[in-house]
Amino acid sequence: MSEQVEHEADAPIDRGGYDFHAMQAKWRPVWEKLDPFKARDDGSAERRYALTMFSYPSGDLHMGHGEVFALHDVLARFWFQQGYDVMNPIGWDSFGLPAENAAIKRNEHPATYTYANIETQAESIRRYALSFDWSRRLHTSDPEYYRWTQWLFLRFFERGLAYRKASYVNWCPNDQTVLANEQVVQGRCERCGHEVTKRELTQWYFKTTDYAQRLLDDMDLLQWPEEILLQQRNWIGRSEGAFTDFRVEGREEPIKVFTTRPDTLFGATFMVVAPDSKLAEELVTPEQRGAFDEYLTAVKASTEIERLSTDREKTGVFLGAYATNPVTGERIPVWAADYVLSDYGTGAIMAVPGQDSRDWEFAEKFGLPIVRTVQPEEGFDGKAYTGDGPAINSANAEVDLNGLPIPEAKARIVDWLQDKGLGERTINYRLRDWLLSRQRYWGAPIPIIHCPSCGEVPVPDDQLPVELPDQRGAALAPRGISPLASARDWVDVACPKCDGPAERDTDTMDTFVDSSWYFLRYVSPEYTEGPFDPEAARRWMPAYQYVGGKEHAVLHLLYARFFTKVLHDMGMLDAVEPFTRLLNQGQVINEGKAMSKSLGNGVNLGDQLDSFGVDAIRLTMVFAGPPDDDIDWADLSPGGSLKFLQRAWRLSGAVEAPAGVDFSTGDLALRKITHRTVADATELLESYRFNVMVARVMELVNATRKAIDSGPGAADPAVREAVETVAILLSLVAPYTAEDMWENLGHEPTVAKAGWPKVDPALLVQDSVTCVVQIAGKVKDRLEVSPDITDAELEQLALASDAVQKALDGRGTRKVIVRAPKLVNIVPA
């Protein structure tokens, strides 16, 4: 907290009767009684679903919440004013590790911490005056909610979209649980930042890869920031190429490889397989067994950070096996190296050092042959050449690629491979299936029973939810297996199929499963026949607007899209996409850096609200700049926001024209400004330019002040019109101030439903505009002209100007560009 802030808080300042504490105390109960933001869902108006990312209940709201909620609320309130039937729900993403860790530390149940925090946040949200429909509130940790999370899991399971497999998986040693690919950021745990290691485990997966292409294709339907779409596109990582078979000496099955560069096949001088793949295990010869085992051990011990480092020297080991290059017939060695990944493509590659820098490095280090198959550009002195050029050294008795540029060479060789049955065109995706099991307590139990005779048996729907056993405190301490496993009387059950002894699955679901469908639960939170009422979903989905952070680009936002598509395929949902428009707010930082405990530069939202009031803080957030930019709290002036609100508020006490007066008799100049402001604000709000919209309201306030003090005066009807307009526009950002203004103006609450002001188009037309006359781009004169002057008239007028004639000084004109009514540019001869 800066000194300035404390000063503001301590010294009472005369704000001309403006008292935000009193206003907050006065209006909150009034609104709660009126409950104006409940979605009607009765067909009386066009529906609009406004959604903001629900909150994780770790303590009270912070500055980031303050920003995202303020921005989201501007849009929601705008649509309420415009008369839409807005659904603006709120809930909590209340499963997850922080609650569990807190429970261990305090020796209590995670629910205690969770629900206490939810109440704290709910109180703060109410104080923050957000236009939520509280009747739809949900918590993902409620059994009534997670029963449907489990129900959905079972439907996925039935369709083969949820399955178990053994694999090397990401493991966070700190959180003692596995992580999805999406939760590993730069080799570190997305949640706690600890280095991630690998473990071989049998885990549950969702088959996201089945939807890779549709996740790409349907991006066309989304009005999302290009940045996010790009991230998803890269994450899905579609690449077109070919499978090619390489025969291996003494082995029945050929090795299949994926390559995007089949045109370089003639340059494949060795092969590399992933060391942790079954293939490596099978191929290694007895002579090389010792070296291979040693290498594999070293690879497993390395962390993801080490493995991902691209400047690390290549490592690998010869497996003793040889394959045959299908086009050259050459005998080529097969190596194992950890730069080849076991879970991408087939876990094996053909190495073409001449055209691939990784293969070049490897070949150089281990003395393997290098053959160029693309002619590098003149003067190329690098190593591997990855650019385009004519193929060279690429012919055998049956096929000749030499001289062809890469695309043609690719096509020809793949045709040949397909004819010979040696390969085929294919598409590969970088996206992996979503690993959803977690070895932790505070999540939805996976509703599967493992039976020695029947295998994986789903818990029957009528036995849902599978509730968590009552465990708390030290019992939850991470020890690498799920805490649920130690609840023996919970684990041991009769198999639903054969009634024999069986055990429950002891893992819980990734909390991203909970959040992949919460927006659907909102449409019918009381529904008992399924996760949501399909009819209600038809009415509300897809959500028109989603507001939240960009950190979810390839996490929640991708998972929610996947769930929506599966539910669509199940016939439960018309929508194929969950969120039509997306707005990512920036971060609130302080003095150039992210706020953090270690830096000690944190700003507490509650303190800010105490010092400046809810409205001033909301206004500061919205006015700071474009919503997707980061905002630096040190650059901003909540005191300035407060000053403006007070200035606006004082107008409402100055108005002398009675409520209901006919505005049309008011001062024309001020009326024009008012209507222009509303027209501009409408457009600015639709395109997320809230900061500019606030600036327009400030202009209107300034113009109104001037009209009162030195213009037509406080009794003019135009002044009332302007101030009522200010109140309504301001109600999106500063609801308490706006409501108080509305009352001062003689109206009943609530200004939030006053209705968006109607623009009179006649008041938008200007009587005259200033036309700039340039000579060779330099301004020489200005003319007041009619807005609908013709090009010809304007040109004549401009040429007749004294200033122009003087500047031309007898020179003729070579060219005259006329852009009526704003500009004439004369190019002299």
Next chain:
RNA sequence: GCGGCUCUGGCCCAAUUGGAAGAGGCGUCUGGCUUAGGACCAGAAGGUUCAGGGUUCGAGUCCCUGGAGCCGCACCA
């Protein structure tokens, strides 16, 4: 390494999408009102639009090169 975004008065940011560089706010300064004020009212100063080149009658805006900052991905064959 690859890709994306950003760069405009001291500061946060506008600029009708190629047409007068400045809307709004903060800060500074001057005057008024005031016992006084950080409150209120009126007004003012402040610029090579990151640098260089190009396209154009005209560039903050489009293109190229470079710089700075932020972000994403990073052995994906």
